[in-house]
Amino acid sequence: MSYRFFSIIPPGLESTLETELLNFLSAPSSSKIRKEIGGVSFTASLQEGIMLLEKLRTPSKILLRLGTKKLRRMKDIESLFNRANLQKLFPAQSSFSIDVYSQKSTLRGDIIKSKSKRILKALFPQNKNPSYLLQLRVNENQGVLSVQLNDGPLYKRGWRDRQGKASLRENLACALLILCNWKPNQPLLDPFCGSGTIPIEAYRMACDLPTRLSPQRNWTTLLPLKQHTVPPIKFKTKPLLIFGSDQEEQAILMSEENARKAAALIHWHKSPVEDVHMSHTNGVILTNPPYGLRLGKNVDSVYRKLGQLHQHTLPSWNLFFLTPHKRLAKLVNSNVVSIARFPQGGLWVDLYYAPQHAKP
Ligand SMILES: C[S@@+](CC[C@H](N)C(=O)[O-])C[C@H]1O[C@@H](n2cnc3c(N)ncnc32)[C@H](O)[C@@H]1O
Incomplete structure (x- = not known):
């Protein structure tokens, strides 16, 4: 039926x-x-x-x-x-x-x-x-x-004990990874990683690890499914080139702890965006920079530095980033285009795309 x-x-x-x-x-x-x-x-x-x-x-x-x-x-x-x-x-x-x-x-x-x-x-x-x-x-x-069918929100995966004030929901991180068409054989970098959501979800998705650390419960008691059992899940962990950096020591400690719980092998670095260096080419930068709203801070320089990182340090990488402000997006690169718009944390945000500046 x-x-x-x-x-x-x-x-x-x-x-x-x-x-x-x-x-x-x-x-x-x-x-x-x-x-x-x-x-x-x-x-x-x-x-x-x-x-x-x-x-x-x-x-x-x-x-x-x-x-x-x-x-x-x-x-x-x-x-x-x-x-x-x-x-x-x-x-x-x-x-x-x-x-x-x-x-x-x-x-x-x-x-x-x-x-x-x-x-x-x-x-x-x-x-x-x-x-x-x-x-x-x-x-x-x-x-x-x-x-x-689910007994708790599906974005609660069970690996995040600690999170920052502006963290991204885990299911949204996965949706963004699909939108930017990242493939596990490409390097991935989040230079504003906060609690590590994007790198950790990318790793778990790439290795086909279970979506949550413990499965959903409620549905098992639905009548026609009394004999239903969840098939065993194959674990395939791999060495991947997934990087997360943040200028805050606390953010990196939090990311490391979350990644340990999530069994995700990520390269974490404490670094402001302007000091990020990477020898890999043809990767994907996917990130959620600060919007400046909560603290009323001017974040123009953060967006300019993200643009410089892309242009000068990682010109062969494709860049995708979230922001609710077109003006900030244009500070990264005047040619950015929005490839998706959706509500997040009470705001409408766009996922902007800036293609690679140069082939390696
Ligand atoms: C919106 S949060 C990212 C949230 C993250 N996606 C998550 O799910 O937890 C922005 C992060 O950018 C970091 N940040 C702000 N300015 C920075 C800079 N100049 N360089 C590197 N990181 C910075 C903050 O410490 C904060 O963790």
């Missing part, structure tokens, strides 16, 4: 999740992969959808769609739940919480929520653990009922 899933990623990055799905689905041509705003939907067996929880590196959540219906009157909510046939999918002692989002619709979100809770109480009176998180999204009266 096949189901429809919806995997979530910030709007603007859907193509990276689509790339991953094309790579991991066993029959991508018949999976009806469809980009939607803020995610990608696809068809797969329940078992395969759940396996993807362990494989995909770019989504923050994966939802299993249980039913859709036009919701104009209260009784429509009841028929949506009846159609979804929850008692077949979940154990009788299950309990549920439900998030409701309603926009441009006749029925208000709080009303839909209290009605849904009453329906669930009647369907599952025992109401014990395990508990599942349902989501009912209503847009222009069209209701979509889903259950979240």
